Amino acid sequence: MTVTFGPDHIVFAGYEFPWASVHPHGVLPASAVRDASTQVGPPEIRTVSGETLFLSWDDSAGLAGFCRRHGISVAGRLDVWGNLFEPFLDTSFSAAHIAATDARLHAVGLSQSSIDSIRARLTPLMRAYNFDSMLWDWTHLGLYDLLRALNGTLVHPSLPATLGDPFEVYRWAMEIADYGRAKAS
Known part of the structure; x- marks a missing residue:
């Protein structure tokens, strides 16, 4: 699973869970991201629709930067x-x-x-x-x-x-x- 951070979207490639909205390849616009977690593992994105999507540890810094640029909350929540x-x-x-x-x-x-x-x-x-x-x-x-x-x-x-x-x-x-x-x- 790999992700690429675009200017206003995240591109998922090879997402491993076949039931996910981004499987196997998908684009998630910044407007569809409700919040994210970068400090717990693996890093997570929560969408406006309530879906949790996972990224690799290597993508933590990129996710944090993407969230900063788009004003997306990097929030803790009960696991x-x-x-x-x-x-x-x-x-x-x-x-x-x-x-x-x-x-x-x-x-x-x-x-x-x-x-x-x-x-x-x-x-x-x-x-x-x-x-x-x-x-x-x-x-x-x-x-x-x-x-x-x-x-x-x-x-x-x-x-x-x-x-x-x-x-x-x-x-x-x-x-x-x-x-x-x-x-x-």
């Missing part, structure tokens, strides 16, 4: 998927930490029932992605990891199909990611 996926990390958390994570998710509008339902739906996929694959990530899993798993990275190709229509799952994942919009991470 909803990072919080949802804590149970799938190769580590353990105290009861207080788990309660604090759930409180952050409640603060952005997710009920405990929703949290539990989302985690249950994705347990087979994320366990396969992090544990069965022997990735053993113990620091962070987020939306990017979910999309990689849905794309068949590190999981058996039949596993993502159990979640339903991949375009619908992608849309659902973007909606959940956007719960963090108004919150700083």
